[in-house]
Amino acid sequence: MQLNYPNKKTEKEIFDSIPDVELVQINSSDNPNLLIQANNLVALKQLITKHNLAGKIDLIYIDPPFATNNTFTITDGRASTISNSSNGTVAYTDTLKGFDFIEFIRERLVLLNMLLSEKGSIYLHIDYKIGHYVKIVMDEIFGIENFRNDITRIKCNPKNFARKGFGNMKDLILFYSKSDNLIWNEPKTPYTEEDKLKLFPKTEKDGRRYTTIPLHAPGETQNGKTSKAFKGILPPPGRHWRSDVTILEQWDKDGLIEWSDNGNPRKKIYLDEQEGKRMQDIWEFKDPQYPVYPTEKNPDLLDIVVKTSSNENSIVLDCFAGSGTTLKAAQTNGRHWIGIDQSDEAIKAITTKLDTVEGDLFVSKSDYKLLTEKKHSSQQRVYEMGAEVVNQRAELLTNSSGKLTVPASKSPTS
Secondary structure, three states: OOOOOOOOOOHHHHHHHOOOOOEEEOOOOOOOOEEEEOOHHHHHHHHHHOOOOOOOEEEEEEOOOOOOOEEEEEEOOEEOOOOOOOOOEEEEEEOOOHHHHHHHHHHHHHHHHHHEEEEEEEEEEEOOOOHHHHHHHHHHHHOHHHEEEEEEEEOOOOOOOOOOOOOOOEEEEEEEEOOOOOOOOOOEEOOOHHHHHHHOOEEOOOOOEEEEEEOEEEOOOOOOHHHOOEOOEOOOOOEEEOOOHHHHHHHHHOOOEEEOOOOOEEEEEEHHHOOOEEOOOEEEOOOOOOOOOOOOOOHHHHHHHHHHHOOOOOEEEEOOOOOOHHHHHHHHOOOEEEEEEOOHHHHHHHHHHHHOOOOOOOOOOOOOEEEEEOOOHHHHHHHHHHHHHHHHHHHHHEOOOOOEOOOOOOOOOO
């Protein structure tokens, strides 16, 4: 399934039309993490052609513009998300609309697909007005067979705006994988007190709460170990035992099988042995009340995404890095990361946020190479100022021998 519209480029035309602009490092770090201030198309192409990262990124999360036709500003350190101050500093503009916006997104998705590993996943955060068109584009690029979820994200409290339509308190996250062999660390959510009573209604004499589940599952097996009689009972027609009969006998010996009055066996599942509920596709992660950058997202949302769809030492990429929440989540969870943004305000927000990562025995303090497009000297001053800030941070990481403290195992080659 495809969207057809004027001036839609082929994937080759997209790649060939991106200028080969050199990315230069402007700080002294030798850490593999990369913070890149550049046009993200330029940076993504360089990651493919110069950094040899095609097929090596395990997780991509992006929160691109939503085609709102707005300019977003920061005033006195506080970001605007709805109304803008005329005296504010521009964080970013979101003025592309219609087919121009769709092609803008598609160009970047084409390169992101090149970078994504065979076990990788991409999460694209978008709103309800344009998101359904973006899904068709993602079906085209990543394959509809690799579509995993349309996640509803509750972003705010109910609205009371006067308009002809229902109040909007959600947006969506489109989740795709590169293949069926994706990294998947099953996320769990804690049981509420109501859940505990409802889902584990029975109690043992010692007070342990539990529920029971059938010992059989759909599908018949012919002459297999799961089709034999257990305590003289065969599985119901069209079903088989969930486990080998010898395992069922051991469970029964251990008191893990409950027998009903009519002789029906069921397996006991104890509350205190469960990690939590399986996470569903409606997430309540409301935006920060006072964001430092207009697109800043709830850090718990990114923590879930990073933990679920990447492993330790995986590379996590965000090419609309904004406030740096994705990068911080990657850092605190032991992942390598690459962040890209063109905005001066975004780079300031990112470096400030990364400075809040406190290094300890389990979490490395933030360190990274700061790269930018090679520009004329008149444009270089902004980047030199940024480099000065990062170099000051690097000095804080210097150990007694005068060398940067870099975790030896960190290398972005996953």
